[in-house]
Amino acid sequence: MITGPEKRISEKALKVWRLSGGISALVGGVLIAVAIVLIQLFDWPDWISILLIVFGLMETYFLVFLLPKLRWHRWRYEVREEEIELQKGIFIRTRTMVPMIRVQHVDTVQGPILRKYQLASVIVNTAATAHEIPALEEHEAEELRHYISNLAKVADEDV
Amino acid sequence: MSEPKRLHPIVIVLHIGKSIKELIFSFIAILFIGNKGNGGKLFLLIGSLFAITFIITSSILSWLKYTYRLEQGELRIEYGVFVRKKRYIPLEKIQSLDLSEGILQRPFGLVKMKVETAGGGEEAEAVLSAISKQEAAYIQEYVTAAKHSTHSTFDSETVDSTQSIYKITPSLLILLSLTSGGVGVVISAVLAFLSQVDEFIPYENLFRGFGKWAMGNFMLIAIIVLFGFILAWIIALFGTMLKYANFHVVKTEHELIIHQGLLERRQITIPLNRIQAIRMNENIVRQMLGYGSVIVESAGGSVSNQEGARVMLLPLVKVTDFRTILSPHLTEYQIHTDFTPVPKRARLRYLVRSWLWAVPIVVLSIVFLKAWGLLSLILLGLVTWWSYLKSRDAGWAFEQQQLSLRYRTITRTTVFIKKNKIQSLDMKESYFQRKKDLASIEAFVKVGFGGAGGRVIDLEKGDVEKIYSWYSRKNRD
Numbered sequence: 001m002i003t004g005p006e007k008r009i010s011e012k013a014l015k016v017w018r019l020s021g022g023i024s025a026l027v028g029g030v031l032i033a034v035a036i037v038l039i040q041l042f043d044w045p046d047w048i049s050i051l052l053i054v055f056g057l058m059e060t061y062f063l064v065f066l067l068p069k070l071r072w073h074r075w076r077y078e079v080r081e082e083e084i085e086l087q088k089g090i091f092i093r094t095r096t097m098v099p100m101i102r103v104q105h106v107d108t109v110q111g112p113i114l115r116k117y118q119l120a121s122v123i124v125n126t127a128a129t130a131h132e133i134p135a136l137e138e139h140e141a142e143e144l145r146h147y148i149s150n151l152a153k154v155a156d157e158d159v
Numbered sequence: 160m161s162e163p164k165r166l167h168p169i170v171i172v173l174h175i176g177k178s179i180k181e182l183i184f185s186f187i188a189i190l191f192i193g194n195k196g197n198g199g200k201l202f203l204l205i206g207s208l209f210a211i212t213f214i215i216t217s218s219i220l221s222w223l224k225y226t227y228r229l230e231q232g233e234l235r236i237e238y239g240v241f242v243r244k245k246r247y248i249p250l251e252k253i254q255s256l257d258l259s260e261g262i263l264q265r266p267f268g269l270v271k272m273k274v275e276t277a278g279g280g281e282e283a284e285a286v287l288s289a290i291s292k293q294e295a296a297y298i299q300e301y302v303t304a305a306k307h308s309t310h311s312t313f314d315s316e317t318v319d320s321t322q323s324i325y326k327i328t329p330s331l332l333i334l335l336s337l338t339s340g341g342v343g344v345v346i347s348a349v350l351a352f353l354s355q356v357d358e359f360i361p362y363e364n365l366f367r368g369f370g371k372w373a374m375g376n377f378m379l380i381a382i383i384v385l386f387g388f389i390l391a392w393i394i395a396l397f398g399t400m401l402k403y404a405n406f407h408v409v410k411t412e413h414e415l416i417i418h419q420g421l422l423e424r425r426q427i428t429i430p431l432n433r434i435q436a437i438r439m440n441e442n443i444v445r446q447m448l449g450y451g452s453v454i455v456e457s458a459g460g461s462v463s464n465q466e467g468a469r470v471m472l473l474p475l476v477k478v479t480d481f482r483t484i485l486s487p488h489l490t491e492y493q494i495h496t497d498f499t500p501v502p503k504r505a506r507l508r509y510l511v512r513s514w515l516w517a518v519p520i521v522v523l524s525i526v527f528l529k530a531w532g533l534l535s536l537i538l539l540g541l542v543t544w545w546s547y548l549k550s551r552d553a554g555w556a557f558e559q560q561q562l563s564l565r566y567r568t569i570t571r572t573t574v575f576i577k578k579n580k581i582q583s584l585d586m587k588e589s590y591f592q593r594k595k596d597l598a599s600i601e602a603f604v605k606v607g608f609g610g611a612g613g614r615v616i617d618l619e620k621g622d623v624e625k626i627y628s629w630y631s632r633k634n635r636d
Contacts, residue, residue, distance in 0.1 A: 082632040092589040097630055102582050127458070127605035128582040128612075 005078035013135030021063035163226035498554030505617035
């Protein structure tokens with residue numbers, strides 16, 4: 001077994017994912033509520049409503065508790081001098097290798113939730129693919145961007 | 160050559176033709192609407208006259224306003240009637256100049272020149288739709304000269320070592336057309352056409368009478384349909400023949416040059432150092448006959464010209480000759496024939512994956528259609544055979560500097576990628592794969608705008624790790 005990448009992403013990622021999971025669950029909940037009201041109005045059988053409620057609760061559990069935790073535990077990354085390695089995926093574990101000489105440019109992005117927690121994502125672009133390292137501490141993301149783009153510059157080579 | 164030049168006036172005709180082609184359905188629509196009332200006729204007449212005048216004037220104007228010149232190491236094109244646009248392309252950025260001759264260009268000894276650049280967005284390319292052959296040759300010379308002066312290499316132009324790589328023979332051409340999947344394209348074109356005109360055909364009236372008639376003439380209809388398919392197939396056959404007639408490939412020092420076509424002649428240039436991967440496709444019929452086709456994937460091309468990125472190199476070739484044809488010319492590439500297959504225990508997973516969707520269909524159709532549903536067992540048989548083929552064909556091989564992957568979707572694909580052209584590499588294992596010590600590998604290369612590459616599922620996990628650490632720079636002593 002070859003050893004995988006070691007570095008974890010920020011623990012605050014967990015909060016961010018829970019929050020965004022919560023928002024999705026809320027949207028789902030509203031839809032379910034509307035559906036239940038309609039079901040009552042049209043006198044459809046009650047078991048559909050019960051099924052929907054169970055589904056909603058399970059969705060909430062998955063989106064807010066289970067999936068963020070699993071995802072966070074799986075997420076690792078490592079930036080070495082010559083390459084970047086990522087590991088992610090809950091059910092399907094994917095390990096990605098990106099050589100530094102293939103990196104075209106690096107972005108940091110920050111949505112409203114990430115900003116609230118002073119986090120940012122780093123996106124590494126090659127000529128053909130894009131790879132996101134989600135939820136790093138702001139300063140860490142900034143440093144990483146500089147670090148990678150400097151290394152990528154050194155390792156310049158034609159496509 | 161610094162004074163601006165215009166294209167050949169035949170461009171006006173080309174432009175008119177193109178506009179009419181684009182507007183043809185609107186014309187037909189106007190025709191039908193206009194026929195409804197009496198006042199409509201006049202409206203129709205004025206409308207079409209107006210449209211035609213507009214098309215002709217705008218075509219002439221756009222020809223008048225389109226100029227190009229070679230100046231200060233740039234190809235400078237200026238065009239646009241109302242909005243002037245200027246496009247300056249530095250000569251050293253030009254990747255290739257592709258020539259083609261359409262039916263209209265041919266009688267006047269003209270060619271169409273496509274200028275392709277490396278990166279560039281949608282904008283970074285240009286087409287000179289009709290210029291004389293001498294002019295084209297001049298531009299080509301000028302561009303190569305400009306490129307070489309910046310590269311400061313002293314290989315003299317005169318040592319033009321061109322070697323012929325491949326030339327299609329008449330029998331190969333016929334086999335190619337017979338085994339190509341072009342029929343599908345023709346049928347969908349016919350369907351697309353029907354969907355465009357169906358609003359104007361009074362189907363309902365037609366069908367009322369048609370229903371009775373159809374009962375008695377079931378055979379006749381079947382024959383007509385069959386005949387339609389055969390006709391579509393023949394059209395496709397000729398289409399492929401015309402497209403690939405005279406196909407030959409030569410190699411110069413730094414480029415592959417492909418000539419093809421009978422009515423519309425094309426010439427495609429691929430710089431050797433832009434080649435990202437070589438791909439061999441064998442569809443089922445061709446594979447049984449021992450033939451396949453070879454495609455080079457290059458980093459060129461642009462959004463509006465995807466075909467520039469995937470170029471047919473050998474439209475049809477005996478698989479056993481593939482190596483002897485290409486090895487002497489693309490010396491970097493090792494053409495493997497021995498692939499490490501997926502392990503035996505992975506075969507079951509291939510089967511399960513296709514049964515996952517096939518079995519429910521079979522069950523449902525037997526439940527709902529009773530006896531007729533049994534026909535779906537044929538589907539199950541095909542799917543099973545297909546998944547067997549898939550598992551048998553999947554495999555990998557690598558050399559010092561090259562990864563070769565083989566897999567099947569419907570056609571069998573073998574892709575050869577140099578290590579330094581792989582943009583990124585993925586190693587994947589699902590929960591079930593992990594239990595069986597299997598993993599999948601996926602390599603990405605740049606083709607045109609976006610990525611492509613190859614993916615093989617359910618390889619021995621140890622093998623996948625071998626490939627992964629081969630690609631990594633960390634574990635290199």
